[in-house]
Amino acid sequence: MIDDxxxxxxxxxxxxxxxxxxxxxxxxxxxxxxHLRLTESDLSKQMSTLESAGYVSAAKDGHGxxxxxxxxxxxxxxxAYERHCAALRALIxxx
Amino acid sequence: MESxxxxxxxxxxxRGAAAPYVDYPPTPWWYAPSVGAWVAAMIGTFTWWRENAGxxxxxxxxxxxxxxxxxxxxxxxxxxxxxPGKGTPPVEIAGVWRGYAAALPVIALLVAxxxxxxxxxxxxxxxxxxxxxxxxxxERRYAxxxxxxxxxxx
Numbered sequence: 182m183i184d185d186x187x188x189x190x191x192x193x194x195x196x197x198x199x200x201x202x203x204x205x206x207x208x209x210x211x212x213x214x215x216h217l218r219l220t221e222s223d224l225s226k227q228m229s230t231l232e233s234a235g236y237v238s239a240a241k242d243g244h245g246x247x248x249x250x251x252x253x254x255x256x257x258x259x260x261a262y263e264r265h266c267a268a269l270r271a272l273i274x275x276x
Numbered sequence: 277m278e279s280x281x282x283x284x285x286x287x288x289x290x291r292g293a294a295a296p297y298v299d300y301p302p303t304p305w306w307y308a309p310s311v312g313a314w315v316a317a318m319i320g321t322f323t324w325w326r327e328n329a330g331x332x333x334x335x336x337x338x339x340x341x342x343x344x345x346x347x348x349x350x351x352x353x354x355x356x357x358x359x360p361g362k363g364t365p366p367v368e369i370a371g372v373w374r375g376y377a378a379a380l381p382v383i384a385l386l387v388a389x390x391x392x393x394x395x396x397x398x399x400x401x402x403x404x405x406x407x408x409x410x411x412x413x414x415e416r417r418y419a420x421x422x423x424x425x426x427x428x429x430x
Contacts, residue, residue: 193288200292204363205356208296212355216295249352266289272282 185268187261189234194219194227199262202237202254210250228252236261291429296356297369298422303415310346312408314339316400319387323396368421368428376414383410 190196197217202208214224231237236258242249254262318339324331351357358365365373383406390402 191285193285196285197288197292200289201295201356204293204365205296205358206362207351207356209352209355212295212299215355216292216299266286269282269286269289273286 183268183272185264185271187265189230189236190261190265192227194223195231196265198227198231199236199254199258199265202252203259203262207240207251207253210252213252231258234258234261287429293364294366294425294429296354296358296363297365298425299356300354300422308408308411308415309404311411312404312406314342315407316404319391319400319403320396366421366425366428368425369418372414372417372421375417379410379414383407 190199194217198213201213201216210221210224210228213219213228214221217224219227228237228239232239235255237252237254240251240253242251317335321332321335321339324335347357360373383403386406387399387403391399
């Protein structure tokens with residue numbers, strides 16, 4: 182049960198980001214920043230970690246000041262997120 | 277692991293999951309009548325189907341292009357536009373979506389009846405009125421459901 186907890190997603194900021202990403206086809210950097218109430222640098226760091234784990238993919242539209250970054254959850258990310266949430270629910274049920 | 281920490285994690289996940297559904301910019305006033313006009317134009321296009329294949333295809337392509345541009349704009353404006361089939365909407369929103377899905381065939385039947393009784397112009401008018409009014413009702417119900425969800429997850 183506790184082995185199913187994913188150390189990458191277990192960090193609350195990243196768990197909340199994954200929850201948002203699991204519920205929309207794509208999510209903008211601005212939406213995540215506003216919802217999670219993070220600074221740009223902190224959000225960039227958290228999203229880089231999720232990208233490195235293969236849980237999200239990023240796409241950039243445009244260049245310079247008008248550019249925007251959007252994120253999508255990958256299949257591996259979706260699977261990891263569901264598994265992590267199931268483990269959390271199991272822990273609550275068993276506690 | 278402390279159960280309170282686990283409960284907080286689950287709550288954070290639930291809030292994040294609900295965010296695309298309940299954190300959205302205000303719907304512009306022209307949204308419902310524009311979609312109503314789009315449906316009326318789509319119905320009107322079928323008039324040209326019988327009279328002019330070129331105009332029919334051209335209108336259809338233009339209307340589909342407008343729809344794609346509109347969805348792209350909506351997605352950028354919202355930042356995390358939820359789509360049916362992706363994710364799990366909060367129970368309050370799911371109820372509103374079920375109502376929306378149930379209303380669609382009813383509106384289609386009413387538009388078809390108008391078509392049979394009054395031809396394409398009557399169907400286009402019925403499409404405009406029913407879709408505009410239906411969307412306005414849907415938007416109000418959605419806003420109430422979103423407010424309830426936000427209150428529950430506070």
